[in-house]
């Protein structure tokens with residue numbers, strides 16, 4: 161039987177409503193052989209996912225989704241097979257999460273100026289100890305009856321082009337790629353269609369990008385085939401995943417986008433090569 165994997169999954173350690181245990185239970189129900197845990201700016205969901213997955217023999221790939229910025233655009237960089245226990249990385253992530261917290265206060269201030277009064281505590285209650293983000297703020301706006309759908313919150317208030325949007329702590333794409341490489345991980349550009357700037361990708365490749373997320377919930381068949389061609393032309397790995405946020409986006413997406421297990425093997429091999437080259441550079445110094 162052919163094995164399938166979902167390479168883009170969030171937990172409540174960032175902006176999904178699912179605990180790692182719930183994620184694994186759903187992955188089992190969907191018959192997946194492996195999933196990658198790719199929380200925004202957090203690796204705290206990885207260990208509990210591995211522990212839960214053991215009973216189902218589901219493989220958990222240690223991942224992360226970092227946000228970078230260029231030309232005032234958000235660039236989401238996925239990292240696969242990272243060394244998630246590296247202490248320096250945990251410190252860096254803690255800094256990124258602190259900046260996320262401050263950013264929520266800044267967006268709440270902007271909302272206030274538009275006549276929308278939100279108690280930031282409600283946002284932090286929702287996010288718990290994990291990486292807080294706009295999806296939590298959007299959910300509070302929805303719960304308070306300010307808007308009638310999550311997408312309306314982004315359209316009207318906190319989307320990248322909306323009036324109450326506040327930028328995050330800035331990593332450049334190169335910094336994000338460098339960090340992932342240093343962790344022995346494989347850097348992959350998330351949902352390139354949402355970014356919508358293919359012209360930026362060749363530079364990311366020069367900086368060490370190894371793959372692009374060809375298959376994604378928000379990629380139509382045409383877009384996917386466009387990015388298949390793009391990946392072939394630029395000799396990039398092709399990955400895919402649902403970007404499941406539990407109930408955070410209204411419906412459970414896990415397993416709705418799945419790719420053959422051979423992609424996991426390709427990522428594993430690439431991570432191995434990156435680690436060998438890291439070692440070599442270390443001993444050359």
Ligand code: AMP
Pocket residue numbers: 175200227292293294295310311314315319328405409
């Ligand atoms: P942040 O990391 O705080 O900037 O929030 C980015 C996250 O917000 C994304 O990963 C999605 O989970 C969510 N998001 C962004 N745009 C939308 C949208 N239009 N509708 C629903 N969720 C969105």
Ligand code: FE
Pocket residue numbers: 170175200295405
């Ligand atoms: Fe998210």
Ligand code: FE
Pocket residue numbers: 225236350351
């Ligand atoms: Fe993303």
Ligand code: ZN
Pocket residue numbers: 168170198225403
């Ligand atoms: Zn994501």
